[in-house]
Amino acid sequence: MTVEFLPAPGTPVELIDTPAMIVDLDAAEANIRDMQQVVASGGASMRPHTKTTKSPYWALKQIEAGAIGVCCAKVGEAEVLVEGGVNDILITSEIVSVSKINRLAALARHASIKVVVDNAENAREISEAAVSAQSEIGVLVDVNIRINRCGVEPGEPTTTLAKIVDKLPALHFAGLNGYEGHVFGFGDERIPETLEALEKLQYAVSEVNAAGLPIETVSAGGTSTHDITCKVPEVTEVQAGSYIFMDGQYVDQKLSFRPALTIMTQVISRPVPDRAILDVGLKSIANDYGPPRVLGLDGAEFTKLSEEHGTLSLTGSAQKLKHGDVVHLLPSHAGTTINIHDHYFCVRNGILEDVIEVAGRGKFR
Template sequence: MPPTQSIGTPVREIETPALIVDLDVMEKNLTLMAKRLEGTGVRLRAHAKTHKSPWLASKQVALGAVGVCCQKVSEAEVMVEGGIENVLVSSEVTAASKLRRLAALARHANLMVVVDHPQGVSMLAEAVTAAGAEIGVLVDVDVGQGRCGVAPGAPAVELARRVEAARGLELKGIQAYQGKAQHVDGFVERREVYADAVARMRETVDAFEAAGLPLEVRSGGGTGSWRWDAESGVLNELQAGSYLFMDSHYRSIGGEDSDIYDDFQPSLFVLTTVVSAPGPGHVVMDAGHKALSSDSGLAPCLELEGAVHARASDEHGVLELSPASRRPEIGETLLFQPSHCDPTINLYDVYHGVRGGMEEGVLEAVIPVAARGCVW
C-alpha cells in the first residue's frame, strides 16, 4: 500500500515518488472543455483509460459529459461499480469470458460496445442473448488509424445491417476514432491529416443515412482534434481523455499560434527526491521506469534549467546538469511532467490532489486510481 499521507500535508513533504494532481489547474481544464463544447452539438464522452477513476469521471459527468468510454471490460466494471451509468467499451471484445462479463454488466448500466467484424457481431449476440440482456452497439469505422475498424461507407453499412438483424443488439451508430492524428506535429499538418479522417466519417454518416440506419451516436475524436470535431458537425460525442491532465508529448505537438499545444494546461506531475549526487555533472532521483513511463520519451524535469533527464533504470532516474543548471541538494524534491499520462497513471495506486500550487500547496484529497491494472 502507498504511504498514508495526512490531508493538509505540504506538497513538498509528500512521500516520493508520488503522482500529483494540481486540482486548481485540472478543474480549469474540466470547465474549459465543457464550455468549448457548449452549443456545438457535441457532448463529451470522457475517455476513462486516461484517469481510471470514477471519482474523476463523476466530475466530468457533473459538467455535462454524457458518460465515459473504456478500453477494457474490467475498466467498465470499475466505472459502473463507482456509479458511472453510461459507458462505452470502445475496443472490440471477443473472448468468451469477457463477453459473458460484458453481457452481465449490460443488465446494470447503459452500456455500449463496438464491433468491426461479422464474427464479432455473432459472438456478442450469442453472449447477450444467453444472459437475457440487451446492449447498444456502435460500428467501429477505420477513418485512418489503421488499427481496428471496418472500412468506411458501404462496408460499414453492411456490418450495421448484421447488427440490426442480431438478437439482443441495438444499433446505435458509429465510432470513428483517428488516434494517430491527435499527435501529428504542427497545427496545420494535424488539421490536414484530420480533415481526411473527417471526410471518411462523413462518407459513412451519409451512407448510414441513405440506408435508413440509426445514427443516434457518432463517437470519436480526442484532445488533439477537439476543435475540428466541434466544427465539422459529423460527430456528436468527443472521446477526449488527456485534456484534464496533459503531458509533455501532447504539449510538444504545437498549437495554433505557438510551438506549444496550450489549449489545456498541465495538471499532472510526478514528485521525486534527489537521492544521490555522485559527481559534478549529474544527480540521481528516486523515480525510474516504475514511476514514470518512457514510451513517449523520458519525462522532463520542470525545475532545473538546462538539465536533461538522460537515462533511467527500474528505480532511479539520472539528470545530467548543464553549466547553467542549478545544482539541487540531496533530499530536495523535483517535479517532472509525465511524457505520456495514461501509462504513468497506471503505475500508481493513488493520485495526491493538491490545492494551492506546486510550491505552497497542500494535500486536499487522496484519490484512488481505481482501475489501475485493469487491462483485461
C-alpha cells in the same frame, strides 16, 4: 507484511513520500471545464476517454461538468466505473473472448453499456451473451478512418455490418465510431488531415443513412483534434481523454490545457557536480513517448531512466540541487504512467486535499 501509510489531507505537498503522482486540482478542473466548453460550442457532446484516468473519481467530475458519459478501453475498466457510480459507458476496443463477452453482457444489466464491433461473428457472439444475460447492449460499428488499427472500411463494409447488428436480438445499433488518432500536429496544420479522416466517417454515415438505418451516435475525436472534430456536423460526441492532465507529448502542440499531473521525485545522490540521481525509475514513470521533462529547474535535463533510478544532467544554477531536494517531472505519457501507480495525490495551493485510488489500474482484460 507491508503497510502503506498514506498522508492525511492538509499535508504540504513536499512532505508526501516519493515517488508520488501529484495532481494539481485547479489545473485539472480547469481543463475539464475548458474542454466541455470548447466541444459544446462546436455543437457536440463530450464523452471523455477514461483510459487515461482509470478512475470513477475523475469520470464523475467530468460528468458533473456536462459530459454525457465516458469511454473506456476494457471490460475491466468498465466494471470499475460502474461500481464507482458511472452509468453510461462506451467501450472503444473490440471485445472478443467468451469470458469478457459474458462479463460485458452481465454488466449491461446494471448500466447503459455500448461497445464497438468490426466483425459480424463478434456481433453475433455479443448478441447471444446478451440474450442469455437478459440485457441489452448498444453497438457502434467501428470504422477505420486512416488510423489503420481496428475498424471496417467506410462504405459497403460498414453498412453491411450495421445491417447485421440492427437485426440481432438484444443488441441496439447505436451508430458509428471512428478515431483520427494518427493526426498529431500544431495549430491549423492539423486541419486538413483531420478533415480528410473525418470525411471517411461522414461517408460512412451517409451510406448507413441511405440504407435506412437511423444513427443516434457518431463518436470520434481526441485531445489533438477535439476543436476540429467537434465542429463536424455528423459528429455527435468527442472522446478526448489526455486533455485532463496534459502530458509531455502534448505540451509542444500549444493547446489551451494546462499540465496537471506530475511525478514528484527526490534527489537521492549527488555523486558529481553535473549529475543528480533521483528515486524515480521505469517502475514509477513511463517513457514510451520519450523521457520526462524537468519542471521549474533551469539547467536540468533528464538523461537516463533505469529500473529504479533517474539521472539528471545539471548545468549552471541547477548544480545547486542538493541531496534530498524535491524535483517535479512531467511524464511524456500520462496514461501508461498512471497505470503503474496506486494513488493520485490531489493537491490545491501546495496542500494535499485528497488521496484517490487508481481503481482501474491493471484492468487490461
